Amino acid sequence: MTTSAPIAQAADRLLALPYETWAFGDSVGFEALLAATPATGDSRYAAFAHGFFRAWATRAEPYRPLDCTAPGLAMTLGAEQTGDARLLDAAARLADYLAGRRLVGGVFATWERSPLRHPYGPGSLPPDEAALLRDPGAGVFVDCLHFDPPFFAALGRVAGEPGFIRLAIEQAVGYVQLLQDPTGGLFHHFWLEKTERPYILGWGRGQGWALLGLLDVLEQQGWRADADPGDGLAMLADAAHRLADAMRGVQRPDGHWWAVVQDPQSGNETSTAAFMAVAFARGRALGLLGDDYREPEARALAAIRAATNVNGVLTGVSAAVWACTSPNHYAHVPRGFLVPWGQGPLVLALARAESAAALAPEIVPAGG
16 A cells, blocks of 8 residues: 555645745755655656756855755755756855855854844743844854755765865754753754853754754765764764654653643644654664664654644644744744645655655565
8 A cells, every 4th residue: 555645745735835045944845845756756846846946046146144044955966866967066156155154153153143033922031131132143043954064965975075074064063062952962942142152942843953954964974873983973973862862752642742842831833743753764774763763753653644634734833933032932933834844844754654664574464
């Protein structure tokens, strides 16, 4: 029995989204479109992604700050799969631009003026945090661990540019040092240069951006559990393992996580389970995570299947979170949106599950 029909239905929703070039969340959406074609046998998904990339390449310059959100990993993999040298050249020029940004805390600044906002819902900010709204300064955001390092790692491998490979590892290590809690393994949402401190530990979807980004770098660099990867990749593997362990420890019995994973008062949000279903499966395939992750992965997969409606939409996904210094903000972000950061990980999780099922050995009943 094939399960590709649910994948196609979910991927069709990705085709209909109003993409811009570029915006937060595009990375996982376009990666899902590339994965949907081999999973379904339908060339439309990868063709849409490739066509969108090529259209962007014709007008890519002058670059703008939001180009840091470009789906560079998907762009590079698409160029590799199609043999599109022009797209690969456009990706390399974008990477050169991104590599020229200012470093803050060892990481490229996501924003020179961080997009802090008043909290959703009730409550107000104390005076020192309210003052940051007027002049927040530069910041580093966990989402970008899924953007820059995987892009540089893939481009370095495909184009044979060791400088980008070094940059990928350096940047990913920088994110770990700025944003990962050294004791528990969860990541903070953002870090501000002005205060030199991180904010908001445990935002659920942020853990997904972080874990998939770390796994991307490890995969693109051919990390193996039985090899000496060097100090940088070893640190990233350890960071990914600690994050996965922390997330497994706070998974709910129903397979989901709270919007802020360690805070039941933050309420339900479903995209985290989609991210983790993908991440746990990829971590096991890499040999980074053991078989003790099979059951948490299966629960996360069952949770998102149950949360997907008859139209193939993952329900209960929150809107763009932006950023706030108040944890209360994260409990009141509106939910119920059809967006790349919900549909993308849903498609990736379904596609990986189907691939795993196809590779599983057939079980023949006794006496059969």
